[in-house]
Amino acid sequence: MAGIMSGKNGSSHEAGLPLRVLVVGAGIGGLSAALALRQQGHHVELFESSRLAQETGAAIHLASNANGLLRRMGLKVEEIGAVECIGVVEYLPHNGALKYEINTSKMAKMWAHPWHLAHRAHLHTALKEMATGAAGKGTPAKLHTSSRVKSVNPETATVEFEDGTTVTGDVIVGADGVHSRTRRSIPGGDLKPFDSGKSAYRFMIPREELASDLETAAWVSRGSFLTMWIGEDRRLVMYPCVNNTLMNFVAIHPSKESDSDITSDDWQETGSKARMLEIYQSFSPNIRAVLQKADESRLKVWKLLDMEQMPSFVEKKLAVMGDAAHPFLPHQGQGGGQAIEDGVALAAVLPLGTRAEDVEDRLKIYNQCRYERAHKIQEYTRTAGLDAAELTAKGMKLDMMEYQAYNFGHDAWDFTNNALQQHLNRQDLTRRFRNPLGFGPAPGPRQPLGLKPNSTKVQSRRHKAPETSTTYSIKFKTSRTYLQNLLPPGFAFTSPGTVCSASISCTTLHGMTWLGGGGYSHLGLYLHGVDYTKQDGSKVFGTFLPVLFENLADPIITGRDELGMPKLFANIEVAAQGEEGEGCKISLSWRGVAFGNFEISGLNKEEPAVASGSPPLPHRGPGPPPPPPETGRFHYRYVPAVGEPGKADAEYPVYIPNPATDQSTGNAATPKNSMVSKTATFAFEARDWESLPTLHNIAGWLAEMPNYGVEEGRCERAEGVGDIEGAVKVV
Structure with a gap:
C-alpha cells in the first residue's frame, strides 16, 4: 500500500474539515502518529524539544505487529537497510557452548509480515521524511524543533511552551518520552519512572571486524540471528542491522555495577569500556573479545527505567503514547513497536470527517484499544527480564511462545477500526441488523413439497431425477x-x-x-x-x-x-x-x-490420496502444534x-x-x-x-x-x- 487509506469508518462520515493535530515529541512514536494522521487527511504539527530530532546509535526490533503497520503506511524497512531476523540462538556465557537454536524462518509463514531489525536512525529519518516531505498522501506535517513544552491544557487542546508562546488545536498527542510533561496533565499521570534494577551498555561493531577475527568469527557465522548470552544476573544480546554490516549490542547488568558511569537518566551517557569489561569478567574470553572491540567514544550506558500504570492514557482532548504512556524494558524488543501501534491506533479512531466535538469520545476508544494490550506486553517483558533466581523465587515460568503469539499476532489498524465501527453502531440509533422475515412455516429443503424429507415419495422423485451439484x-x-x-x-x-x-x-x-x-x-x-x-x-x-x-x-x-x-x-x-x-x-x-x-x-x-498406513507423528520442536481437523x-x-x-x-x-x-x-x-x-x-x-x-x-x-x-x-x-x-x- 502507498499509505493508510480512509477505511470503512472514515467513508461513513460526510466530508469534513481536517483536524488540527498537535504532536509533542518527534521520536519514532510521534513521527508514526504524525504520518498516520497525515495520511488520514489531517493537518499535523510536530513539536520537538531537541534541535535535530534525531535518533542515534542503536537498533530496533520491528516484529510482524509493527512492521505490518509501517508497510501499510508505505514504508518497507528492508529498503532502508533493515535485516530480517531468521533465528534466535543462546549460548552459555561461561564457556560459549550452544544452549539452543531456533530457526524463526520456519515459523515466519504464521505471520503476515517479517520480523526486521533496523537501525533506529535510519527508521527515524525515513519516518520524518514521509511525515514532513512533500511526497505522499495528505498535507505534509510541520516540524518545529527546539520547542520545549511547559504544559498542556487537555480541555482546550492548548500547548504552552517555555518561551511563553501557545498553540491550540483540536487534539494533542503526547509522544514526549519517559520523562513526559504532557503526561502530567492526565489525572494520576504525575508518575515518576524508576530504576528497574538493571542498566545497559549499547554499542555497535562492524560485522566484518568480528568475522575477520578468529576469536570472534564464530559468533557471526549463523547469518541474521538474534544472539544471546544469558548469565545469572547479566546478559549480552547481539543482532544485525544496516544490510548485515553492523552488529548491535545491548549489555544488560545490575545497575549498581555501573552507577558511577551514570549521572542522569539520559540514554546518551558515555560509558566506560574498562568498567563494562569488569562487569562481564565471568564471561568466556571469546565473548569478552567481542566487548573489547567496542568503540569507547561511542559506548553508551543508561538505566533501564520502568513506571507504574497510569489510570488512563487520555484526558479530554489529550492522548499520550509510547514511552510517555507505558515505558518498556528492552527484553522483548516491543517498545518501539508498541509506540508505532499507538500512533496508528490514534489515526484509526480519527478518520477524516471526525468532528472536533467528537474527539474526546474517540480518544476513549483509543484508550480502550491500547491500555490492556500495552500493559500486558509490559508484564510479559518484565517477566522475560527476570533472572533465573528471581523466576524460581516467584514460582514463575517463561513461555516465550505465548509471548510471541500475543505480541506478533495483532494488527492495531484492523483492531481499532473494528472498535470504532462498534462505537458508531452504538451511537447511531437508526442502525438496524435485520434478517429477512418469513411469515410462519413454509416448504423448504428440510420439508420439501409439504412432506417429510426422507419419505418414500420424496426419495422416489429424487431417484427419477437426481439432485446434483x-x-x-x-x-x-x-x-x-x-x-x-x-x-x-x-x-x-x-x-x-x-x-x-x-x-x-x-x-x-x-x-x-x-x-x-x-x-x-x-x-x-x-x-x-x-x-x-x-x-x-x-x-x-x-x-x-x-x-x-x-x-x-x-x-x-x-x-x-x-x-x-x-x-x-x-x-x-x-x-x-x-x-x-x-x-x-x-x-x-x-x-x-x-x-x-x-x-x-x-x-x-x-488423483485419490494413497493412505500411508502409519499414524501421524506427534508434534515436536518449536512453534505451535498444527490445528485440529475441521x-x-x-x-x-x-x-x-x-x-x-x-x-x-x-x-x-x-x-x-x-x-x-x-x-x-x-x-x-x-x-x-x-x-x-x-x-x-x-x-x-x-x-x-x-x-x-x-x-x-x-x-x-x-x-x-x-x-x-x-x-x-x-x-x-x-x-x-x-x-x-x-x-x-x-x-
Missing part, C-alpha cells in the same frame, strides 16, 4: 487480523499467526426436489481454522461462514429462518470453460452492477428485536457437522469427481451507496480483504444434495 472454490491466504473482526463472541482463529486461509466457494444446484426440479446458485466466504469455545470450556473446530450470496429468494428465506444462515441476494452467473470443463468464470452482481469476478483455469482430475462449519444466528434497534431476541452460534460426522437422517451428497488447479484469480470491487444500496458495505469490506496468494482452485461435482438437517445450536 457443481462447486467451484478458490482457497487463498489472507490476513487473520482483518478477518477476525467478522467473528462473533466466543470464536477465534486457532492459530495465533497473522496469516490464515479462506475460501470463496460457489455451488450450483440442479434438480432440487423441494423447488419442483429447479435449482439455484450460492457463493460464500469461508474462513478456515476457526474454533468456538463452549460454556464448559471445550472447543469445537471448523470453518466459519460470515456471508452467503444466493440468487433465489426461497433458499434465502428458509436458510435464514430455519438455520439462521447469513444469506443475502445477488445475481450469480457461472460459466464453465473448455470442452472438458477445465475452468470457469463466475460473476457476482446486483441489478447489473458487478462487484465480484472469479476465474479458475487449468483444472485437472485429482469437523464442520459454523455460522451465527441473529434475530433482531422488534422496536429495539441494535438488540437481538436471539443470537447464538450454529454448527453444521461435516457429512462424515453428521448423525442426522438428512439427505447427503455423493462425490462423483474432483478437479484441481493452481491457477485461479478473484477480485471484489467496492461500490457506493447509489449503485449498490443494500450491499455496498459488504462489497467494500470484501474489496479491502488482503490476498496473500491463491493456494488452489477446485471443482467438485456430486450427486445428491445435503439438506443440513444436522445443524445444531452450540452452547
